[in-house]
Amino acid sequence: MNYQSTRGSSGEIGGCGAVARGIAADGGLYIPEEFPHITPEEIEILAGMDYIGRAKVILGMYFPEFSEVEMQALCEAAYGGDKFDCPEVAPTVKLNDETHVLELFHGPTCAFKDMALQMLPGLLTASLRKTGEERKVCILVATSGDTGKAALEGFRDVRGSEIVVFYPRDGVSQVQKLQMITQEGKNVHVCAVAGNFDDAQTGVKRVFADAEIAKKLDEKGIFLSSANSINWGRLAPQIVYYFSAYCDLLNEGVIKCGDPVNFCVPTGNFGNILAGFIASLMGLPVNRFICASNANDVLTDFIRTGTYDRNRTFKTTISPSMDILISSNVERLIYLLSDCNAACTAERMKALSETGKYTLSETEAAVLGEYFWGGCCDDEATKAAIRANFDAHGYTADTHTAVALSVLADYRRETGDDTHTVVVSTASPYKFCDSVLSAVRGGEYESTTALFAELKAATGVEIPAPLAGLDGKKVRFTDCIDRETLGGYVLQVL
Numbered sequence: 001m002n003y004q005s006t007r008g009s010s011g012e013i014g015g016c017g018a019v020a021r022g023i024a025a026d027g028g029l030y031i032p033e034e035f036p037h038i039t040p041e042e043i044e045i046l047a048g049m050d051y052i053g054r055a056k057v058i059l060g061m062y063f064p065e066f067s068e069v070e071m072q073a074l075c076e077a078a079y080g081g082d083k084f085d086c087p088e089v090a091p092t093v094k095l096n097d098e099t100h101v102l103e104l105f106h107g108p109t110c111a112f113k114d115m116a117l118q119m120l121p122g123l124l125t126a127s128l129r130k131t132g133e134e135r136k137v138c139i140l141v142a143t144s145g146d147t148g149k150a151a152l153e154g155f156r157d158v159r160g161s162e163i164v165v166f167y168p169r170d171g172v173s174q175v176q177k178l179q180m181i182t183q184e185g186k187n188v189h190v191c192a193v194a195g196n197f198d199d200a201q202t203g204v205k206r207v208f209a210d211a212e213i214a215k216k217l218d219e220k221g222i223f224l225s226s227a228n229s230i231n232w233g234r235l236a237p238q239i240v241y242y243f244s245a246y247c248d249l250l251n252e253g254v255i256k257c258g259d260p261v262n263f264c265v266p267t268g269n270f271g272n273i274l275a276g277f278i279a280s281l282m283g284l285p286v287n288r289f290i291c292a293s294n295a296n297d298v299l300t301d302f303i304r305t306g307t308y309d310r311n312r313t314f315k316t317t318i319s320p321s322m323d324i325l326i327s328s329n330v331e332r333l334i335y336l337l338s339d340c341n342a343a344c345t346a347e348r349m350k351a352l353s354e355t356g357k358y359t360l361s362e363t364e365a366a367v368l369g370e371y372f373w374g375g376c377c378d379d380e381a382t383k384a385a386i387r388a389n390f391d392a393h394g395y396t397a398d399t400h401t402a403v404a405l406s407v408l409a410d411y412r413r414e415t416g417d418d419t420h421t422v423v424v425s426t427a428s429p430y431k432f433c434d435s436v437l438s439a440v441r442g443g444e445y446e447s448t449t450a451l452f453a454e455l456k457a458a459t460g461v462e463i464p465a466p467l468a469g470l471d472g473k474k475v476r477f478t479d480c481i482d483r484e485t486l487g488g489y490v491l492q493v494l
């Protein structure tokens with residue numbers, strides 16, 4: 001199993017090498033040279049397994065460097081024990097006859113980032129050992145909310161790692177802040193940065209680029225790495241739940257093996273939906289991927305016209321994890337659409353950074369349109385979808401999931417396609433309880449822990465334990481620093 005950079009540099013690099021390096025030297029993203037194939041018979045065998053079993057088989061195909069025993073241990077560490085609040089890990093819930101919700105928010109931080117960030121730390125530290133790296137890895141994160149908390153939970157007390165998370169003082173909700181500053185673990189460090197997300201991000205980029213800091217850390221036997229979604233180690237674990245959802249529908253007798261289904265995915269950085277596309281390239285029977293965006297509609301236009309154009313106003317929405325103009329994992333998609341033409345991909349990425357746009361060939365655009373359908377909706381429609389699904393099915397969706405539900409309704413109206421569709425649900429409604437409560441009951445609210453009880457009264461949905469316990473937890477991190485001083489902070493805490 002060899003991996004290739006989307007921008008050309010090849011060489012003998014395996015799954016462990018790709019995970020250890022994160023990003024290729026030429027700035028490209030790692031992708032397998034060939035995708036392993038799964039037959040319908042093998043899918044039926046997966047259907048007889050639990051989530052850990054399914055993960056072990058699929059991830060084993062991408063990381064043959066690990067023995068079966070090693071892979072079993074990695075999957076158990078990620079998804080076993082009481083890390084997830086239900087035995088299915090990622091349950092598929094029926095909404096109506098042809099609509100099913102794949103719930104990816106049962107992990108320790110109540111958002112779908114846990115599906116990958118519970119797996120990545122084990123995978124990364126084991127990959128570092130396999131590739132002969134003896135230094136300790138320190139993960140640096142600038143977060144606008146969800147990723148920081150999920151990374152902290154994933155890396156806490158993982159041997160051979162430290163993690164430092166910077167969040168913007170003026171840019172996260174009270175609940176998100178509380179989740180981070182009460183984080184437990186011996187190897188975790190959390191610090192506010194005076195300013196907004198850009199200030200935190202700029203500060204972190206400077207630390208990564210600072211050779212002096214790298215040298216000082218190296219003397220302590222430490223090197224810096226990131227946990228963002230361009231790392232293959234974050235993408236690969238996400239392939240698993242597409243197979244898992246299909247297996248669930250098989251087991252429930254909803255479909256027969258070989259029947260195609262649709263997946264409707266609320267999309268930001270394009271990592272989640274790309275993992276589904278890869279599953280289909282491996283042999284999972286999929287009719288259409290419905291790519292759902294909020295008012296930031298770059299991807300909708302891209303799928304409909306073949307032109308990616310980021311030159312538009314950035315909009316702040318009630319589904320903030322999808323507020324994005326440059327979806328970094330699209331690079332892997334266009335590489336695949338171009339028949340793995342790295343030179344062409346590199347050129348388009350250059351055009352994107354210089355002019356903010358590029359255009360696919362007619363053939364590529366046609367293939368894109370065969371696999372994907374793009375749609376978007378604004379905040380009003382998002383809230384209307386929460387309300388409509390609550391009234392019709394008694395189901396309480398978070399704002400991101402609601403974008404998908406809204407776009408799916410548009411898709412069905414426009415195409416008449418009634419194929420069984422799995423809506424991928426990416427967060428607990430409690431994570432965005434202010435907007436969800438407003439949709440269900442009217443009025444305006446602020447995201448505080450006091451709101452949990454009100455949302456429970458309004459919807460009957462149980463408060464997830466990690467959020468319910470927040471108020472009683474000890475605050476461990478109170479530092480707030482200037483964006484120029486992040487490097488000094490990192491050196492001081494490590």
Ligand SMILES: *Cc1c(COP(=O)(O)O)cnc(C)c1O
Nearest residue numbers: 268269270271272321400426427
């Ligand atoms: C990160 C995130 C998304 C977007 O996923 P991508 O892989 O970036 O497309 C959607 N919903 C929630 C709740 C998220 O945290």
